[in-house]
Amino acid sequence: MSATYFPQIWQTIQQIPLGKVASYGQIADLAGLPGRARLVGKALGVAPESLELPWQRVLRSNLTLAFAEGSPQALLQRSLLLSEGVVFQGKKVAPAMRWHPDLAELLYALKY
DNA sequence: ACTATGACTGATT
DNA sequence: TAATCAGCCATAG
Secondary structure, rough: OOHHHHHHHHHHHHOOOOOOOOHHHHHHHOOOOOOOOOHHHHHHHOOOHOOOOHHEEOOOOOOOOOOOOOOOHHHHHHHHHHOOOOEOOOOOEHHHEEEOHHHHHHHHHOOO
């Protein structure tokens, strides 16, 4: 019972639709791991690149990027999001871009 | 066993 | 709006 959680987290992140964003805590909740937002960050950090996770769609609960402003990673994330149509309001992503998953559909998708 | 450390949060000030 | 604080909990050393 430890890194066993990672696949579940990765799968949940895969469900984030193009042009939408979710917070670390939200992913943790959806993955059945309430209160483990930090674990989500960890899981992303160690995720195999072959999974091609939409990591850029995961940000803080206040809709800001988790990486330091101006850092290479933050710049990349920002451009990736912009390229898929995500709208920014200053440093934050527009609230309307948040992902509101249908629980039934999500659980169905995660069965596989 | 203990401490430090996060791609975090929510409440409080 | 912004800074602080206290929880959070799996990992690493």
